Amino acid sequence: MVETSFDIVIVGAGHAGAQAAIALRQNKYAGRIAIVGDEPELPYERPPLSKEYFSGEKSFERILIRPAAFWDERGVTMLLGKRVVQVDPSSRIVTTESGEAIGYGQLIWAAGGTPRALSCPGHDLAGVHSVRTRKDVDRILANLDGAARIAVIGGGYIGLEAAAVLAKAGKQVVLIEALDRVLARVAGEALSRFYEAEHRAHGVEIRLGAVVACIEGEGEASGVRLADGEVIAADLVIVGIGIVPAVAPLIAAGAEGGNGVAVDRQCRTSLPDIFAIGDCALHANRFAGGAPIRVESVQNANDQATLVAKTITGQELEYDSVPWFWSNQYDLKLQTVGISAGHDVAVLRGDPAARSFSVVYLKQGRVVALDCVNVARDYVQGRKLVVEGLCPDPAKLADPGTPLKELAGA
Numbered sequence: 574m575v576e577t578s579f580d581i582v583i584v585g586a587g588h589a590g591a592q593a594a595i596a597l598r599q600n601k602y603a604g605r606i607a608i609v610g611d612e613p614e615l616p617y618e619r620p621p622l623s624k625e626y627f628s629g630e631k632s633f634e635r636i637l638i639r640p641a642a643f644w645d646e647r648g649v650t651m652l653l654g655k656r657v658v659q660v661d662p663s664s665r666i667v668t669t670e671s672g673e674a675i676g677y678g679q680l681i682w683a684a685g686g687t688p689r690a691l692s693c694p695g696h697d698l699a700g701v702h703s704v705r706t707r708k709d710v711d712r713i714l715a716n717l718d719g720a721a722r723i724a725v726i727g728g729g730y731i732g733l734e735a736a737a738v739l740a741k742a743g744k745q746v747v748l749i750e751a752l753d754r755v756l757a758r759v760a761g762e763a764l765s766r767f768y769e770a771e772h773r774a775h776g777v778e779i780r781l782g783a784v785v786a787c788i789e790g791e792g793e794a795s796g797v798r799l800a801d802g803e804v805i806a807a808d809l810v811i812v813g814i815g816i817v818p819a820v821a822p823l824i825a826a827g828a829e830g831g832n833g834v835a836v837d838r839q840c841r842t843s844l845p846d847i848f849a850i851g852d853c854a855l856h857a858n859r860f861a862g863g864a865p866i867r868v869e870s871v872q873n874a875n876d877q878a879t880l881v882a883k884t885i886t887g888q889e890l891e892y893d894s895v896p897w898f899w900s901n902q903y904d905l906k907l908q909t910v911g912i913s914a915g916h917d918v919a920v921l922r923g924d925p926a927a928r929s930f931s932v933v934y935l936k937q938g939r940v941v942a943l944d945c946v947n948v949a950r951d952y953v954q955g956r957k958l959v960v961e962g963l964c965p966d967p968a969k970l971a972d973p974g975t976p977l978k979e980l981a982g983a
């Protein structure tokens with residue numbers, strides 16, 4: 574039996590879900606909106622979880638996406654602490670874990686993903702943590718005082734940011750990465766080597782090409798055993814090896830997809846009146862050469878949410894936003910625009926030793942992405958090169974004295 578129903582039900586109270594509701598109201602949508610989220614908190618920003626919230630520089634209140642009163646004022650019903658486990662597209666009902674049935678006119682699936690767990694023995698021992706939710710981070714913080722040695726598994730952005738905060742807090746940190754460089758999936762070699770050197774300079778021990786065999790410990794993690802037999806002692810283990818998109822109820826209901834739920838240029842799934850946005854949405858992205866990808870960034874979550882709100886309110890648009898991302902480690906501000914995967918040339922612009930430089934990635938002569946470290950000007954001016962797929966002279970790109978806006982024809 575349907576207990577409640579809404580014109581729009583948004584599943585997931587994260588970045589994408591919150592922005593969908595905000596943008597619907599901004600676009601004068603007057604129907605009843607509910608956000609169903611399995612976390613108990615109002616929508617909050619996730620990036621600070623491995624940065625300012627983790628380091629204690631920002632309180633939880635400061636990372637709320639909007640204050641509590643905002644949702645009441647906008648007439649957005651928050652159904653929190655409720656996990657949707659079933660979607661019935663024919664009767665337009667979602668059902669929560671506790672059996673509550675919620676009817677919808679249109680459904681926006683914005684459920685993000687859950688941290689990928691290690692598959693080795695010991696992965697579920699106490700003291701093995703992930704960094705996805707406030708609860709995850711609070712649990713780490715509650716155990717930090719007694720932890721001198723910390724192993725971080727995974728050399729992606731989240732692992733590196735966590736390592737930076739912990740190193741600054743005086744912890745002995747060992748970062749374990751299975752591939753032969755950190756950030757291997759998202760950046761070129763120059764950037765990887767730069768960050769490895771920075772972390773080493775801050776006392777982080779980095780193990781590359783290191784495969785985890787198991788987490789050791791009796792009831793609680795005491796170390797990480799590598800495939801070569803070495804055991805790295807650790808009082809606490811943080812695992813940052815990516816996410817699994819949270820799409821099971823939609824796929825079970827017949828939506829196309831697998832690694833995410835497949836959506837078209839308006840973020841519609843293959844099921845009637847069901848959209849999907851954010852980390853879980855598998856979409857053809859022009860900046861990945863049209864390949865279906867999921868983009869895990871605040872930009873993508875916000876832009877897809879805004880697009881769906883505009884689509885629902887009658888505007889005809891297609892998703893075409895350029896991906897951008899940032900990462901803060903120590904005093905280094907990285908800004909990334911575009912997707913560098915598949916590049917054939919990487920042009921270094923500036924001197925990494927000066928801790929202010931960019932890497933411009935080209936594919937068949939066209940600029941496909943930039944990584945800018947402590948040089949916001951390149952990021953701002955370089956966006957146009959990526960958006961328009963321009964083909965500047967690599968020698969000029971390499972010259973930090975030539976502003977990128979000159980090469981973009983501005």
Ligand code: FAD
Nearest residue numbers: 585587588589611619620657684685851852869870871874
């Ligand atoms: P989420 O924000 O994850 O929200 C999804 C919500 O849905 C969650 O609350 C989840 O619990 C809930 N949910 C899942 N399943 C269900 C269900 N069945 N029923 C009800 N609720 C459900 N991006 C950047 O651009 N820059 C950064 O610096 C950056 N740093 C990051 C640092 C960390 C530690 C993390 C974890 C992510 C970071 N990201 C960063 C990525 C960014 O936070 C995500 O891309 C963004 O949060 C995606 O938004 P989303 O709404 O798709 O998913």
